[in-house]
Amino acid sequence: MALFSNTCVVLFVVSESANSYVKLMEDLEKMVTRMVFENYGVERYNDPHREITSHLLGLIKYAEPDQKTRPSIEGLPTHTDKGFISILHTNHVKGLEIKTKDGELIGFDPSPTSFILLAADAFQVWSNDRIRSCKHRVMLIEDESRYTIGLFAFQDGTIHLPEELVDEEHPLKYKPFNGLEFLNAQFRKAGQNGQEMSVEAYCGI
Numbered sequence: 001m002a003l004f005s006n007t008c009v010v011l012f013v014v015s016e017s018a019n020s021y022v023k024l025m026e027d028l029e030k031m032v033t034r035m036v037f038e039n040y041g042v043e044r045y046n047d048p049h050r051e052i053t054s055h056l057l058g059l060i061k062y063a064e065p066d067q068k069t070r071p072s073i074e075g076l077p078t079h080t081d082k083g084f085i086s087i088l089h090t091n092h093v094k095g096l097e098i099k100t101k102d103g104e105l106i107g108f109d110p111s112p113t114s115f116i117l118l119a120a121d122a123f124q125v126w127s128n129d130r131i132r133s134c135k136h137r138v139m140l141i142e143d144e145s146r147y148t149i150g151l152f153a154f155q156d157g158t159i160h161l162p163e164e165l166v167d168e169e170h171p172l173k174y175k176p177f178n179g180l181e182f183l184n185a186q187f188r189k190a191g192q193n194g195q196e197m198s199v200e201a202y203c204g205i
């Protein structure tokens, strides 16, 4: 992910002493993941999946644009998140835009009383493309700082695509995939040329 001078990101590894707020976000991530596994009839993979799942907590501050010289600035360019699921909680300042299948960017009205869940790249791999990672960006237009807290679930271990999700209509799309290695490869690629690496390029068949 490219960062800009108006954007500041701090990342923490969430430890066992995480406070109840973080626990709430973690529980939400666990619940949604379990519901999706159950929905696909593959809940038997949920426990092994849990064993290799970790969370990163990120705090992001986006400074407001200078309304006189640049009424809008890009806080984060269009990207997909690289883990499994991301949960975002923001203040009231607008900025998040979600890209639809047709390539249209739709602004998201923030609510400090709601969490936003985004499917990320590893979820796409795990689901054999049934779930697509969500493309999004942050555009700053308001005359106030925007704050985001993000909980990013990823797997420190190999994600095996459930055999139940492979059939004639959905042939196997990906090789087994290690979530942490993908994150590391992503950081290396971003360090080289500031570009993202797609899961198709990383482990597509």
Ligand SMILES: O=C(O)CCC(=O)C(=O)O
Pocket (backbone or CB within 6 Å): 058, 060, 076, 081, 088, 090, 095, 096, 136, 138, 147, 148, 150
């Ligand atoms: O601030 C936001 O709403 C989005 C943050 C984001 O996309 C990210 O941290 O990957």
Ligand SMILES: [Fe+2]
Pocket (backbone or CB within 6 Å): 079, 080, 081, 136
């Ligand atoms: Fe993101």
